[in-house]
Amino acid sequence: MTEAVENTGAHGQEPSRRDFIYIATGGALAVGGAFTIWPFIDQMNPAADTLALASTEVNIGELEEGQEITVIYRERPHFVRRRTAAEVESARDVDIASLPDRDARNFNLGDGVPATDENRSAMTAEIADGVEIEDALRAALLVTSANCTHLGCVPTEGAGDYGAWFCPCHGSHYDTSGRIRRGPAPENLSVPVMTFTSASVLRLG
Incomplete structure (x- = not known):
C-alpha cells in the first residue's frame, strides 16, 4: 500500500507561508529603517534662520x-x-x-x-x-x-x-x-x- 506524501513543492502551502514571512519581515525592517534615518535626513534641510x-x-x-x-x-x-x-x-x-x-x-x-x-x-x-x-x-x-x-x-x-x-x-x-x-x-x-x-x-x- 502506497503512503501519501505531503507536497511541499513550489505550489504547496509551506513555501507560500515562508514567502509571506520574508515579505512581512522585510517590510517591517524597511519601515523601521526609514523612521531611524529620517531625523538625520531632516537635519540636512535648511533651518528657518538659515x-x-x-x-x-x-x-x-x-x-x-x-x-x-x-x-x-x-x-x-x-x-x-x-x-x-x-x-x-x-x-x-x-x-x-x-x-x-x-x-x-x-x-x-x-x-x-x-x-x-x-x-x-x-x-x-x-x-x-x-x-x-x-x-x-x-x-x-x-x-x-x-x-x-x-x-x-x-x-x-x-x-x-x-x-x-x-x-x-x-x-x-x-x-x-x-x-x-x-x-x-x-x-x-x-x-x-x-x-x-x-x-x-x-x-x-
Whole structure:
C-alpha cells in the first residue's frame, strides 16, 4: 500500500507561508529603517534662520553712476552695477537675434523670456508696498552672477570688446547687460531674484 506524501513543492502551502514571512519581515525592517534615518535626513534641510540668511541687502543709495560693487549672495559673488545712460543705451540697441544666448536668464521672470536689456535690468525686480523708486534708477541697475558661465571664473570689470566684462580664463566677452557676446561661455550671466525694500535698498533673494 502506497503512503501519501505531503507536497511541499513550489505550489504547496509551506513555501507560500515562508514567502509571506520574508515579505512581512522585510517590510517591517524597511519601515523601521526609514523612521531611524529620517531625523538625520531632516537635519540636512535648511533651518528657518538659515533660510532667512539666504538673502543679501545692497545699499544702492551709495552707488554712483558708472560704479560697480561685488557682493556675496548665497556664497557666490554677484556684480551690482549702476550703469551710465550710455551703457544702458548701448545695451538696448543690441539686436536680440545676434546674441549667442537669447534667454534673459532672469530668475525674476522664468525661462524663455527674450534677453532684452529691460528683461535683465532691475526693472524686473519687485517693489515692496509703499516704496517709490525712479524708473531711471531701476533701468540703470544691473545685478548678475559674477561667475563666467563657461567654467566659473570671475570676469574683469570694464574690459573686453564691449567695455563691460571679460573673462581672462578663456576669453569670454560680455556686454553692458551681462550677455555673452563672444567666447566659449554658453549662457548670459544670470540675474537673481530681487526686491526693492526701500528707495535705497535692493534685496537679493
